[in-house]
Amino acid sequence: MTRHPVVGDHYALEWFKSSYSSSEPDSSCVEIAAAPQTVHVRDSKDVAGGRLRLTPDAWTQFVAYASGQALTRGHRCAGR
Template sequence: MNTALEWFKSSYSGDEGGNCVEVAAHPTAVHVRDSKVTEGPVLTLTPAAWSAFTSDIAH
């Protein structure tokens, strides 16, 4: 990832730490990482795969 990404946590995530993920959206990919290990691995998904995932967990 050569370009700087803007990472976001859910508005449901508190400031106490815990098990959170951060997401950075890009027109061709959605990047997901552990908020506690920001220099660690990043999972990259297509926008369609991310949409299907978030749709499934919302139900």
């Protein structure tokens, strides 16, 4: 994982990008930063743009869904 501390946030978030992500400048990736009670998610190509803030439980469910594990376990996201 690569780390990118951000100055200017309420508290310094330490952003991580998966080591499986491409190092190419035009690659599409997300970065995450864990904070007390919250997991932040942002677009690596637009670090000043919007962010998602998720509870740790919501983050776990999101990762399971995105990796396909939720569907294989019989869980479905609303609207699917």
